[in-house]
Amino acid sequence: xxxxxxxKDLLGLKDITKEEIExxxxxxxxxxxxxxxxxxxxxxxxxxxICFMFFEPSTRTRSSFELAAKRLSADTINVSSSQSxxxxxxxxxxxLLNVDAMGIDAFVIRHASSGLPHxxxxxxxxxxxxxxxxxxxxxxxxxLDMMTIKEKFGKIEGLNVLIAGDVRHSRVARSNIYGxxxxxxxxxxxGPPPLVPREFEKLGARVFYDKNKALDGVDxxxxxxxxKERLKESFFPSIREYRKFFAxxxxxxxxxxxxxxxxxxGPVNWGVEMDYDIMKVKxxxxxxxxxxxxxxxxxxxYHLISGERDNEEDIN
Amino acid sequence: xxxxxxxKDLLGLKDITKEEIExxxxxxxxxxxxxxxxxxxxxxxxxxxICFMFFEPSTRTRSSFELAAKRLSADTINVSSSQSxxxxxxxxxxxLLNVDAMGIDAFVIRHASSGLPHxxxxxxxxxxxxxxxxxxxxxxxxxLDMMTIKEKFGKIEGLNVLIAGDVRHSRVARSNIYGxxxxxxxxxxxGPPPLVPREFEKLGARVFYDKNKALDGVDxxxxxxxxKERLKESFFPSIREYRKFFAxxxxxxxxxxxxxxxxxxGPVNWGVEMDYDIMKVKxxxxxxxxxxxxxxxxxxxYHLISGERDNEEDIN
Amino acid sequence: xxxxxxxKDLLGLKDITKEEIExxxxxxxxxxxxxxxxxxxxxxxxxxxICFMFFEPSTRTRSSFELAAKRLSADTINVSSSQSxxxxxxxxxxxLLNVDAMGIDAFVIRHASSGLPHxxxxxxxxxxxxxxxxxxxxxxxxxLDMMTIKEKFGKIEGLNVLIAGDVRHSRVARSNIYGxxxxxxxxxxxGPPPLVPREFEKLGARVFYDKNKALDGVDxxxxxxxxKERLKESFFPSIREYRKFFAxxxxxxxxxxxxxxxxxxGPVNWGVEMDYDIMKVKxxxxxxxxxxxxxxxxxxxYHLISGERDNEEDIN
Numbered sequence: 001x002x003x004x005x006x007x008k009d010l011l012g013l014k015d016i017t018k019e020e021i022e023x024x025x026x027x028x029x030x031x032x033x034x035x036x037x038x039x040x041x042x043x044x045x046x047x048x049x050i051c052f053m054f055f056e057p058s059t060r061t062r063s064s065f066e067l068a069a070k071r072l073s074a075d076t077i078n079v080s081s082s083q084s085x086x087x088x089x090x091x092x093x094x095x096l097l098n099v100d101a102m103g104i105d106a107f108v109i110r111h112a113s114s115g116l117p118h119x120x121x122x123x124x125x126x127x128x129x130x131x132x133x134x135x136x137x138x139x140x141x142x143x144l145d146m147m148t149i150k151e152k153f154g155k156i157e158g159l160n161v162l163i164a165g166d167v168r169h170s171r172v173a174r175s176n177i178y179g180x181x182x183x184x185x186x187x188x189x190x191g192p193p194p195l196v197p198r199e200f201e202k203l204g205a206r207v208f209y210d211k212n213k214a215l216d217g218v219d220x221x222x223x224x225x226x227x228k229e230r231l232k233e234s235f236f237p238s239i240r241e242y243r244k245f246f247a248x249x250x251x252x253x254x255x256x257x258x259x260x261x262x263x264x265x266g267p268v269n270w271g272v273e274m275d276y277d278i279m280k281v282k283x284x285x286x287x288x289x290x291x292x293x294x295x296x297x298x299x300x301x302y303h304l305i306s307g308e309r310d311n312e313e314d315i316n
Numbered sequence: 317x318x319x320x321x322x323x324k325d326l327l328g329l330k331d332i333t334k335e336e337i338e339x340x341x342x343x344x345x346x347x348x349x350x351x352x353x354x355x356x357x358x359x360x361x362x363x364x365x366i367c368f369m370f371f372e373p374s375t376r377t378r379s380s381f382e383l384a385a386k387r388l389s390a391d392t393i394n395v396s397s398s399q400s401x402x403x404x405x406x407x408x409x410x411x412l413l414n415v416d417a418m419g420i421d422a423f424v425i426r427h428a429s430s431g432l433p434h435x436x437x438x439x440x441x442x443x444x445x446x447x448x449x450x451x452x453x454x455x456x457x458x459x460l461d462m463m464t465i466k467e468k469f470g471k472i473e474g475l476n477v478l479i480a481g482d483v484r485h486s487r488v489a490r491s492n493i494y495g496x497x498x499x500x501x502x503x504x505x506x507g508p509p510p511l512v513p514r515e516f517e518k519l520g521a522r523v524f525y526d527k528n529k530a531l532d533g534v535d536x537x538x539x540x541x542x543x544k545e546r547l548k549e550s551f552f553p554s555i556r557e558y559r560k561f562f563a564x565x566x567x568x569x570x571x572x573x574x575x576x577x578x579x580x581x582g583p584v585n586w587g588v589e590m591d592y593d594i595m596k597v598k599x600x601x602x603x604x605x606x607x608x609x610x611x612x613x614x615x616x617x618y619h620l621i622s623g624e625r626d627n628e629e630d631i632n
Numbered sequence: 633x634x635x636x637x638x639x640k641d642l643l644g645l646k647d648i649t650k651e652e653i654e655x656x657x658x659x660x661x662x663x664x665x666x667x668x669x670x671x672x673x674x675x676x677x678x679x680x681x682i683c684f685m686f687f688e689p690s691t692r693t694r695s696s697f698e699l700a701a702k703r704l705s706a707d708t709i710n711v712s713s714s715q716s717x718x719x720x721x722x723x724x725x726x727x728l729l730n731v732d733a734m735g736i737d738a739f740v741i742r743h744a745s746s747g748l749p750h751x752x753x754x755x756x757x758x759x760x761x762x763x764x765x766x767x768x769x770x771x772x773x774x775x776l777d778m779m780t781i782k783e784k785f786g787k788i789e790g791l792n793v794l795i796a797g798d799v800r801h802s803r804v805a806r807s808n809i810y811g812x813x814x815x816x817x818x819x820x821x822x823g824p825p826p827l828v829p830r831e832f833e834k835l836g837a838r839v840f841y842d843k844n845k846a847l848d849g850v851d852x853x854x855x856x857x858x859x860k861e862r863l864k865e866s867f868f869p870s871i872r873e874y875r876k877f878f879a880x881x882x883x884x885x886x887x888x889x890x891x892x893x894x895x896x897x898g899p900v901n902w903g904v905e906m907d908y909d910i911m912k913v914k915x916x917x918x919x920x921x922x923x924x925x926x927x928x929x930x931x932x933x934y935h936l937i938s939g940e941r942d943n944e945e946d947i948n
Binding site for chain 2: 035037038039040041059060063064066067070071266267268287288290291293294
């Protein structure tokens with residue numbers, strides 16, 4: 001077991017230890033205290049530069065990382081896909097190597113290609129933070145989800161966490177499955193079979209196709225976004241059909257214990273996987289997840305950029 | 317009468333008092349002194365975060381607010397319509413609530429829908445500053461116009477201010493009418509009847525359809541932008557017709573007293589409501605308005621974010 | 633000969649003296665030391681504001697200038713062509729005058745029109761830095777190229793520098809020809825006759841159409857980008873033809889002395905003017921050029937904004 005986080009990158013939760021997750025969450029709780037002060041800013045990363053490379057549209061995640069960086073006093077730079085050399089046909093690696101040569105401490109990358117952050121990491125000594133790669137991982141989202149669960153229950157171990165919706169195409173689900181299982185939670189998956197294949201049980205989760213059974217004895221219900229793109233691919237007969245059997249409704253939540261948390265990574269497709277009424281449901285923590293997102297990202301940036309690294313983490 | 321500005325939002329000048337306007341202008345003059353220093357920056361809003369949500373194209377207003385924020389040492393974040401979750405069909409309220417949960421002190425909002433800032437204000441404890449909502453209000457523009465008038469004449473009360481052009485569709489005109497009347501000015505409106513309906517007299521202004529009469533004895537001439545979109549709607553027969561009877565020309569200004577101020581909120585549609593020559597006219601203060609815009613916005617941000625608030629202003 | 637750089641603008645290297653170039657490079661080497669520190673930031677330009685007006689897509693140059701500004705602690709503002717009043721038909725001069733009135737210390741401008749920065753400079757007291765104007769000049773690129781040459785050889789005078797590719801349409805080539813000749817280098821130009829017209833010899837360079845002769849005894853090989861747009865204009869029969877006779881290949885470089893530097897201003901059109909293998913060639917300094925770009929731009933911003941100016945430089 002190691003003292004301090006000594007890694008160059010945060011690429012996913014698959015290859016991170018329980019101790020590292022605990023350390024990141026512990027620091028995130030300290031960062032949240034900073035965010036409650038009238039002056040929500042500390043000089044920790046002054047003179048450091050963080051580059052955002054978002055190749056998919058994003059308001060929440062990009063803003064959350066940007067605020068995290070600014071509240072640590074880092075400088076930030078955006079290299080998004082519009083108004084960029086990408087228009088001139090440059091590859092992502094070319095762009096990264098060039099911006100890297102300007103003296104970047106960390107890159108925060110979102111891209112539709114699974115594994116791209118891992119590939120890029122091998123070519124730079126800067127830290128790479130995966131802010132979502134295809135259907136692969138979205139580790140800071142899972143960390144903020146776990147922070148929110150720990151904040152409410154005081155623990156994660158032993159809790160029954162239900163992830164409902166399009167698990168198959170969800171990087172949020174994958175990162176949560178890896179992280180929650182490491183932390184000792186029981187992970188349940190629920191949705192129509194084409195979107196929640198039985199194969200997920202190999203990871204250690206349990207798959208449910210019946211809503212009542214899935215919800216029985218649950219502590220946390222985490223809804224996932226149903227991508228409109230998937231509707232066209234006919235993974236389920238119709239939105240109406242989906243809503244009837246698989247959407248989480250305020251009625252479903254009302255039937256559960258008062259302590260059950262309702263979570264969603266956002267943005268919600270209102271009227272598809274959830275109804276807007278659900279915002280009024282007790283123990284809905286959707287906006288608290290967003291608040292915790294800034295704290296978690298401050299923790300990640302702090303540990304990767306200002307921390308010491310093990311030598312073997314250096315690129316070859 | 318109150319000491320200090322104790323409000324959460326600046327949504328418009330309709331519901332603000334004369335004393336509040338005076339306080340905002342007084343602070344704006346102090347801020348202008350800061351802008352004359354070699355180091356144009358004060359630490360007043362360090363650790364505060366201001367979010368810009370501009371859903372209409374804007375260079376001037378957005379840049380002016382951004383510079384105002386930076387010169388007060390605030391952090392800023394942009395959530396504009398491109399590269400955002402709005403592409404995913406999220407509502408503006410959803411976006412605001414989510415970014416708000418990240419710890420925002422003030423939102424500066426421009427949107428084509430009249431009244432949207434008022435609606436959003438009821439859902440957040442953050443300050444909302446209306447940077448232009450449809451044809452409704454644009455309060456900081458009117459404040460900077462009043463600051464410029466006060467700077468030149470030492471007063472606003474008793475002055476004859478002519479607002480010329482497309483008053484009907486102008487949020488700048490509405491905010492100026494409310495503000496100038498409160499400050500004791502006489503407000504005249506001039507333009508073709510479809511663009512300056514007689515109904516505006518109910519607000520306390522006087523409507524003119526004859527240029528000579530409108531200009532007689534005037535102290536300030538404020539031109540308004542003629543939106544090209546309006547031309548299609550045939551509010552007047554042709555640009556040529558409009559220019560002949562309603563455009564303010566350098567000749568018109570030459571005939572007036574040497575002390576008459578020529579103003580325009582910009583951007584000017586050169587060759588439509590004004591000719592480029594007018595930039596050479598004496599007492600043209602169009603660029604001084606721009607300079608004062610930064611000072612006024614610093615004043616507004618300072619009062620809303622760092623000031624105390626009355627309790628009844630809190631959202632319910 | 634003057635002590636200190638006393639000019640308002642950096643518009644090109646045609647009208648700058650050798651002493652000024654030497655001063656800019658000397659300061660750039662000092663700035664590079666700052667960039668090696670753990671805290672890569674100095675307070676030199678605190679409270680100053682730099683406005684970026686990029687009307688052509690750019691990742692490298694814009695990012696490089698932005699990082700240079702931030703590391704000098706200046707505030708920055710972007711007025712790019714999207715989301716701007718330009719959509720409303722405003723002219724570039726109008727935009728500049730308006731943003732200028734908000735208190736800007738320097739404008740960094742990229743535009744497709746040759747000479748636009750010179751035109752704009754006559755209308756503002758702010759510093760204008762040309763970040764590329766049409767096919768005219770790109771002075772900071774040439775300065776960073778010269779810095780890289782000086783860093784490797786300890787001198788520029790007497791070196792044989794080959795510029796290869798589309799010299800005719802290249803602002804990078806023009807600025808380098810002016811700068812390198814002033815610094816006492818021998819400048820060779822190489823490419824197909826339509827892209828490297830003999831007329832360039834009037835500037836003091838030597839034109840070559842044979843690769844072996846061009847490379848004989850050379851110290852520096854600087855590749856230029858072949859704009860895909862040019863292919864359509866049939867300046868040469870085909871890419872295949874071009875590559876056979878005019879592209880610089882790893883084999884070409886291997887045949888040269890071990891000390892020959894390989895440079896390229898980027899972004900490289902891989903497979904056209906160079907192959908990706910060339911990144912592995914010894915003495916390829918393409919990424920070091922990028923690093924030096926930040927240092928050179930810090931030097932330029934420092935000298936123009938914080939320096940004293942000769943009176944005759946003021947606008948009339």
